[in-house]
Amino acid sequence: MNIRKLTSLGMTPLVLAGIAVAVPIAGATAASATPQGCQVGKPTENTGFAICHRGTGQVRVKVTCEDGPTGRSHFAYGPWVGIDKTSKVACGAAQRYFVTLVDYQTR
Known part of the structure; x- marks a missing residue:
């Protein structure tokens, strides 16, 4: 395997974790009502x-x-x-x- 592919695979869990965290935050913001x-x-x-x-x-x-x-x-x-x-x-x-x-x- 080349280094570029290893770096890409190493970043995948971080990207997926970021998406998993962002979804609940976005949902909470949409439910909050403000003036x-x-x-x-x-x-x-x-x-x-x-x-x-x-x-x-x-x-x-x-x-x-x-x-x-x-x-x-x-x-x-x-x-x-x-x-x-x-x-x-x-x-x-x-x-x-x-x-x-x-x-x-x-x-």
Whole structure:
């Protein structure tokens, strides 16, 4: 037998093991339901919101806030809410802080 064929045969169990492991993981992921159809927005310079319209679970808004005078950033989080409910948060004093990014988290 040549070396190339031995290497190929030696890899076969690893490939098959990888496929065997991947199938249950893919099945578990497909069965897990999470919020979908989510939207984010910034109704004012100081606030952000998130809402999801489909699926199950909860969502909350996560905004990146910037302190105008110092330029420092921090995160602010809205409350966890269910589907078709709005999670909203303000950065702090409107004359000092503003939203630079609106994102969301799900669970």
